Every structure is written in C-alpha cells, then in structure tokens.
Amino acid sequence: MPIKQRTSLLVLGxxxxxxxxxxGCAGDNEATPQPGQPQTEQGDGARADGEGLYIATSFSVLAxxxxxxxGDRGQVEYVVPIGEEPHEYEPVPGxxxxxxxxxxxxxxxxDLEEWLEKIxxxxxxxxxxxxxxxxxxxxxxGSEEETDPHAWLNPRHVITYVENITEDLIARDPQGEALYxxxxxxxxxxxxxxxxxxxxxxxxxxxxxxxIVLSENAFKYFGERYGFETEGIWEINSHEEGTPxxxxxxxxxxxxxxxxxxxxxxxxxxxxxxxxxxxxxxxxAGEIYTDAVGPEGSGAETYIEMMKxxxxxxxxxxxx
Ligand SMILES: [Zn+2]
Numbered sequence: 001m002p003i004k005q006r007t008s009l010l011v012l013g014x015x016x017x018x019x020x021x022x023x024g025c026a027g028d029n030e031a032t033p034q035p036g037q038p039q040t041e042q043g044d045g046a047r048a049d050g051e052g053l054y055i056a057t058s059f060s061v062l063a064x065x066x067x068x069x070x071g072d073r074g075q076v077e078y079v080v081p082i083g084e085e086p087h088e089y090e091p092v093p094g095x096x097x098x099x100x101x102x103x104x105x106x107x108x109x110x111d112l113e114e115w116l117e118k119i120x121x122x123x124x125x126x127x128x129x130x131x132x133x134x135x136x137x138x139x140x141x142g143s144e145e146e147t148d149p150h151a152w153l154n155p156r157h158v159i160t161y162v163e164n165i166t167e168d169l170i171a172r173d174p175q176g177e178a179l180y181x182x183x184x185x186x187x188x189x190x191x192x193x194x195x196x197x198x199x200x201x202x203x204x205x206x207x208x209x210x211x212i213v214l215s216e217n218a219f220k221y222f223g224e225r226y227g228f229e230t231e232g233i234w235e236i237n238s239h240e241e242g243t244p245x246x247x248x249x250x251x252x253x254x255x256x257x258x259x260x261x262x263x264x265x266x267x268x269x270x271x272x273x274x275x276x277x278x279x280x281x282x283x284x285a286g287e288i289y290t291d292a293v294g295p296e297g298s299g300a301e302t303y304i305e306m307m308k309x310x311x312x313x314x315x316x317x318x319x320x
Contacts, residue, residue, distance in 0.1 A: 285317025
C-alpha cells in the first residue's frame with residue numbers, strides 16, 4: 001500500500017479511536033468476523049444474509065480469482081464494471097455501500113486504483129488489502145517512481161495473489177481453512193497449467209515477431225515472463241491518450257520493426273489504434289482483455305479464459 005494511503009488510514013483510525021473513546025463505546029473494529037453472521041445490520045446493503053464472508057474487490061479480474069478460492073463459502077463483489085478501466089474510475093454511491101458492507105476490500109495495489117483516496121475518505125471501517133504484495137514491480141517506461149500495475153497478466157504472479165488472498169481469508173474465517181487451502185491448491189494447479197500452455201502456444205510465433213502493440217502498454221509482466229517486447233500508443237490509461245506524437249511514434253516503430261499486426265483492448269477507446277493501424281498499414285488482429293474479464297457469453301468470463309483468448313489472438317496475429 002502506498003505510504004499516502006497508509007497515512008490516511010492511520011489518521012482515520014486515530015479519529016475513530018478518539019470518537020470511540022469519547023462516546024465510551026468499545027467499537028467493533030477489532031471484532032473477529034463470524035461466518036454466517038453479517039457484521040453490518042444495514043438492510044439495504046448489497047450483501048446477502050447468512051453468506052459467510054462478504055468480499056469486495058476493486059475489479060472483475062480479482063473477483064474471479066477470489067471466487068475460485070472462496071467457493072460457496074462467501075460472496076464476492078467487484079466495483080469497476082466490466083468494460084470500464086480500473087485506473088481512473090469514478091466510484092458511485094452503490095460502490096461505497098458495497099465496500100462499507102464488506103469484511104475486506106481487496107485491491108490490486110501497485111498504484112492501479114488511483115481512485116482509492118476517494119474510497120478511503122468515504123468508507124470508514126473496511127480494511128483495504130493489496131493482493132499483489134510480494135510481486136516485483138516493473139516501472140513504467142520513462143519513469144523512476146511510477147510502477148506498472150498490470151501484474152495479473154503474468155499467471156505466475158496470480159499464484160502470488162492466490163497465496164496472499166488465501167492467507168487473508170483464513171485469518172478472517174479460520175473455520176474455512178481446509179476449504180480455502182484445497183480450493184487454492186486446485187486453482188494454482190490450473191494457473192500452472194495455463195502458464196505451461198501459454199509457453200507452448202507462443203513457441204509458434206517467430207522470435208522477431210514477438211512484439212505486442214496495444215493502446216495501453218499493459219503487457220510488460222506478460223512480456224517479461226514469456227519473452228515479448230511490449231509497446232503502447234501510451235504507457236498507462238491514466239496518462240494522456242492518443243496525442244499526434246504518440247501515434248506517430250508507434251506508426252514509425254511498426255514500420256521499422258515490420259510488426260505484422262496490432263491489438264485493441266476491450267476497455268479502451270479503439271479509435272486511436274484504428275488510426276495507427278491505418279497509417280502503418282497493418283491489421284488489428286483482435287480484441288484483448290487487460291483490465292477486465294469478458295461479459296457473459298464472450299467466452300472470456302474468467303481470468304483463465306481471458307488469458308487463453310488473449311494468447312490465441314496474439315498467436316493468430318503474429319504468426320505468418
Ligand atoms: Zn490498464
């Protein structure tokens with residue numbers, strides 16, 4: 001968690017402790033959540049009664065990962081709708097309620113959720129846990145301070161996410177330990193299988209074509225794992241998008257490197273890449289899921305499915 005957030009939480013905590021002391025109320029911040037007994041009594045909250053842990057996550061990819069571990073023993077929600085990007089999201093009142101009602105709010109961290117400050121100042125008691133803890137960050141190109149948040153695009157990092165989430169769930173609901181560990185083990189086996197499958201698939205792509213060009217340069221962690229160079233019209237969605245200089249740079253790069261195809265994201269305005277493809281005379285080989293899983297019926301409704309879809313599109317686009 002960035003220091004700024006931790007400070008806000010600390011300040012908030014101190015205010016809460018102070019007000020609890022003033023009113024003589026013990027406060028229930030420290031209470032251990034009891035599965036089956038929702039902590040909040042708000043009748044209009046999104047959580048269902050008697051469902052065990054109620055987990056809020058920042059975006060859909062995390063929700064799917066948590067769902068695989070928690071199974072039927074809890075309820076999982078996500079805040080950023082599918083099809084929207086999670087960098088500069090504007091939380092709506094319903095989001096604050098979901099997060100307030102939750103036993104914990106899982107976020108990616110690595111500075112993905114730039115809107116967390118708004119949540120921290122509006123939601124008092126829910127603990128915010130970054131699930132990417134332990135992943136070695138990759139910096140943004142041209143920046144010494146900013147990190148790239150898209151660690152989930154490397155399935156081996158998702159294994160770290162799973163380990164972090166599993167330990168956190170067990171700490172909140174010790175009676176669920178056996179189930180959480182068993183589910184995590186099975187899911188990690190699937191992630192390892194996915195990792196091996198990706199290696200096998202990309203071996204079809206000639207080495208000189210192993211360059212992924214997207215609107216947002218989001219595949220660095222994937223590139224690091226599987227030996228791809230990655231490029232974007234822009235570096236990250238929260239920066240300026242699609243300036244003439246950015247477009248000219250990528251068009252030139254595609255021509256110079258003779259890159260056979262480029263890709264668009266499901267969560268990004270596609271007009272800029274359309275222009276790049278037209279000017280560079282290359283085709284757009286397909287849509288890629290980066291910052292959200294696919295909608296119902298897309299065949300990419302889960303993290304594993306979205307990664308398989310992405311790899312199939314890369315192979316199709318970059319193999320002659
Ligand atoms: Zn992104």
